[in-house]
Amino acid sequence: MNDWDTDEGLSADLAEALRARAAVPDRFVRLGKEAFAWHTVDAELAALTIAEPEMAGSRAEGAVLRALTFVASRLTIELEVTDTALVGQIVPPQPGELTLRRRDGSTRAVSVDAVGWFHLRPRPTGRFQLHLRTADGMSVVTEWTEL
């Protein structure tokens, strides 16, 4: 442990602390600051609990490449990644509005129908985060996930 009582010890520690800060990309800090947007909308965080790659079988939407499940306290968002789309189901089924947010800040909004079903087509790529507002006023945001 360095000694802060000597100028040598204190300045050596300070130099190390400044190096550690300089190593952090501005982008990384900016993403952190942007996370505060979710405080304003008072959204609950839904954690990714299941990510199943390359599931067998097919649906009307085409082969399911991957299935993801995000769990919040009062609802679950189930996603399936197909060749052409991102399809999902809110459980328990309920209508709402869903916004997909990309790393560059761009968004796409879709409706969730009365039985909790939604789809995003064409299929989004890269990193994304979903923000769900249910018709009865719940607000849930998912962790960042890569498709």
Added chain:
Amino acid sequence: MRDDPAVVDLVHRAAGGDQAAWDAIVARYAPLVWGICRRHRLSDMDADDVGANVWLRLVERLGTIKEPAALPGWLATTTRNECLQVLRAKRRHVPVENAEFRDEEGPPSDEWLLTQERHIALRAALESLSDRCRHLLTLLFGEPPTPYIAISDSLGMPVGAIGPSRARCLDALRRSPALTSLRDPAPAVGEGRS
């Protein structure tokens, strides 16, 4: 460790919706979160995901933080868990024989974390100094260090005054309230940390 009053204030203001206070929290702890991602050898993109998720979790629990002194420990644990989740997901996507599952570093050691907390306190102390001292110390000890002659030009300070000023500013840094919680008589091991 005792709660740094400045952090208590930042957490309180951020919980009340103050973006500037939140920005200051992120700036204060981003090197800690980034450092743990680096220890797990994550790519920049994966580190961004981990960071974004860690901050999301912190946003969510802002209103429930009782002991800001426990924040670095909580951030370290949360970041490591997110790193391991990313690494596990990657392992599922590559053939087993090619999988490199890197957690040989293990959990951040207490010693490593204490060093990070000292760095966090030092950077906060530097920010609390007068503009002149902050500029001088940043030029002297920043990356890369600035030669005396360039410092003299930049601050309008005779080269001969840099040495004495350096000593005065280091002393001001040493006496900064931001370092008080780390300089008081050593607390019992584990106190105030979860």
